Amino acid sequence: MRNPKIITEHWGKIDPLKIEDYLNVGGYAALKKFIAKMDPQKALDEVKISGLSGKGGAGFLTGAKWEIVAKQKGEKYFICNLDESEPGTYKDRLIAENNPQILLEGIILAALTVGAKKSYIYLNGNFEKAREILERAIEQAKENKFLGSKILGSKYLLEIEIFSGAGAYICGEETALINSIEGNRGEPKIRPPYPTEAGLFGKPTVVNNAETIANVPWIIQNGGGRYSECATKLFVLGGAVKKRGVAEAPIGTTMKKAIEELGGGMQRGKDFWFAQVGGAAGRLYLEKELDAPITGSGAILVVDKTANLYDLLLSWTGFFRRESCGKCVPCREGTFRLNEIVERLADGEISDRDKEAMLDILWTLENTTFCPLGKFAATAVRDAVDKLGVVSTNYE
Amino acid sequence: MQKSSTTSKILLDFDPEAANLLPALKKINVAFRYISEVDAEKVAEYFELPLAKVYETASFYDLLETKKPAILEIEVCSGGDCTLGESAGIIKEIENRYRIKTGDEFNPKVRLKKISCLGRCSEGPIMIVNGKVYEKMTASGVHKILGEWG
Numbered sequence A: 001m002r003n004p005k006i007i008t009e010h011w012g013k014i015d016p017l018k019i020e021d022y023l024n025v026g027g028y029a030a031l032k033k034f035i036a037k038m039d040p041q042k043a044l045d046e047v048k049i050s051g052l053s054g055k056g057g058a059g060f061l062t063g064a065k066w067e068i069v070a071k072q073k074g075e076k077y078f079i080c081n082l083d084e085s086e087p088g089t090y091k092d093r094l095i096a097e098n099n100p101q102i103l104l105e106g107i108i109l110a111a112l113t114v115g116a117k118k119s120y121i122y123l124n125g126n127f128e129k130a131r132e133i134l135e136r137a138i139e140q141a142k143e144n145k146f147l148g149s150k151i152l153g154s155k156y157l158l159e160i161e162i163f164s165g166a167g168a169y170i171c172g173e174e175t176a177l178i179n180s181i182e183g184n185r186g187e188p189k190i191r192p193p194y195p196t197e198a199g200l201f202g203k204p205t206v207v208n209n210a211e212t213i214a215n216v217p218w219i220i221q222n223g224g225g226r227y228s229e230c231a232t233k234l235f236v237l238g239g240a241v242k243k244r245g246v247a248e249a250p251i252g253t254t255m256k257k258a259i260e261e262l263g264g265g266m267q268r269g270k271d272f273w274f275a276q277v278g279g280a281a282g283r284l285y286l287e288k289e290l291d292a293p294i295t296g297s298g299a300i301l302v303v304d305k306t307a308n309l310y311d312l313l314l315s316w317t318g319f320f321r322r323e324s325c326g327k328c329v330p331c332r333e334g335t336f337r338l339n340e341i342v343e344r345l346a347d348g349e350i351s352d353r354d355k356e357a358m359l360d361i362l363w364t365l366e367n368t369t370f371c372p373l374g375k376f377a378a379t380a381v382r383d384a385v386d387k388l389g390v391v392s393t394n395y396e
Numbered sequence B: 001m002q003k004s005s006t007t008s009k010i011l012l013d014f015d016p017e018a019a020n021l022l023p024a025l026k027k028i029n030v031a032f033r034y035i036s037e038v039d040a041e042k043v044a045e046y047f048e049l050p051l052a053k054v055y056e057t058a059s060f061y062d063l064l065e066t067k068k069p070a071i072l073e074i075e076v077c078s079g080g081d082c083t084l085g086e087s088a089g090i091i092k093e094i095e096n097r098y099r100i101k102t103g104d105e106f107n108p109k110v111r112l113k114k115i116s117c118l119g120r121c122s123e124g125p126i127m128i129v130n131g132k133v134y135e136k137m138t139a140s141g142v143h144k145i146l147g148e149w150g
Helices: A019-024 A029-037 A040-050 A062-071 A091-098 A100-114 A128-143 A174-181 A210-214 A216-222 A224-230 A255-262 A309-323 A329-346 A352-368 A372-386 B007-011 B018-032 B037-047 B051-058 B080-084 B087-098 B142-148
Strands: A077-082 A118-123 A159-164 A205-209 A232-239 A245-250 A272-277 A283-286 A299-304 B072-077 B110-115 B127-129 B132-134
Touching (some): A019 A100, A029 A100, A040 A100, A091 A210, A100 A118, A100 A159, A128 A159, A174 A205, A210 A216, A232 A255, A255 A272, A299 B080, A309 A329, B087 B142
Antiparallel strands (some): A272 A283, B127 B132
16 A cells, blocks of 8 residues: 655745645644544544554654543643754754644644643744744634634644744754743653653643644544554655755655655765664664664765765764753763864874763763663764774773 | 834833743843843843743743854854765864854954854855855855954
């Protein structure tokens, strides 16, 4: 069966500033169906059947997350995570810029299903264009009674507010994101309690990635069963491929297929060296490992043999040194020292002591940090050591 | 640049609630390029928070500055995609042009910063000068653009 384009179908064909364009291609049919023929329980069941899982990288089952919050009474929040600060990833930004209404419809369906009356879009502070488009889209959705009180004449009500971040990678992590909206430093909180129990302002909160949410209207419209057969994922291709950019393809697409078919193969005169999958936090894959499916956020950086590996190592370690929030010592010190050692490595001044320290730091980051950022900081460097032989040591 | 608006006027746009602290700080930062101690005190008073709490938040985020910026603030993306482009070469070229080091903060005229990915990878390498974004930069192309900034 040919996979439909669930998210990118109308990109470039509809004007993101006009809700009419989205309505003309069948937009908001899912919301109308929900209001006329469904209730939150039925919608929740469809999402559970669909097997929809988080597209931001962690892959938690969306239906399971919603169910925990839907079961609880009282005030709740729904948050669309559009922070998207992972280097080399910009699929969510393109959803907002190309078809903002599909995202809003998804947010409305999700919020009504879990019983939230207030929703936030946590938008990356650098996405100015996306913010303008989304603000306009929210206004138009209100004018058409898809938002506000008495949605389409029903008893449902919902308000969506854009919360613009201020540039912090860690705010993509849901508890840090919540801290940021609350006016605090964007540091992660200890779990439990999970946001689904005590999230924003202490209330039960669902945080979903924007791409995850954009799938919801299709699921409600066509049923969870059909979705489970033809689910897709957005992939972001970068580096030495012919066609760089975002492409939609079935879940489980292998790296090889993505590079050859979605990316159009290697650029002329460039030989494949390795691919980094999942942004700066991503693992490195050699040519012989490309038959595995792409996991995580879906970003693929293709590196060719002319690339300077030291520049890349500096890019990765510098990024995590800047973005470590400083809450826990292993990450704050580890990312800092790792970057320093890589600087010496790049200058050709690395000592045996540095090599030993580097392996110690990698172990510490992998095993002892408060949140996953520490592990992320070690991933690419670890693979560079193991697979590319960046430092070869004499230690056992 | 909104020279005419004062911090007190900006604050009046916001209800003094926790969820408005970061938006208010961002707006002050856009108006004055940074959040001075005097401004931070005004924010603290308005939101009825300790000054330390305001600084705690203000000092955390990349898009907020708590130190007076240089006349020329240059930022170069150091994400993976831009690095596979020429961003390392661009950084060296700028360092040589002004005889500065990336990250040094003591020069009041010009500062160079490496920044994290802005998600514009297909248009990279990215350079930002005083908030203006330049796409598809090359190492040799920096002089013409920086020449325009004086």
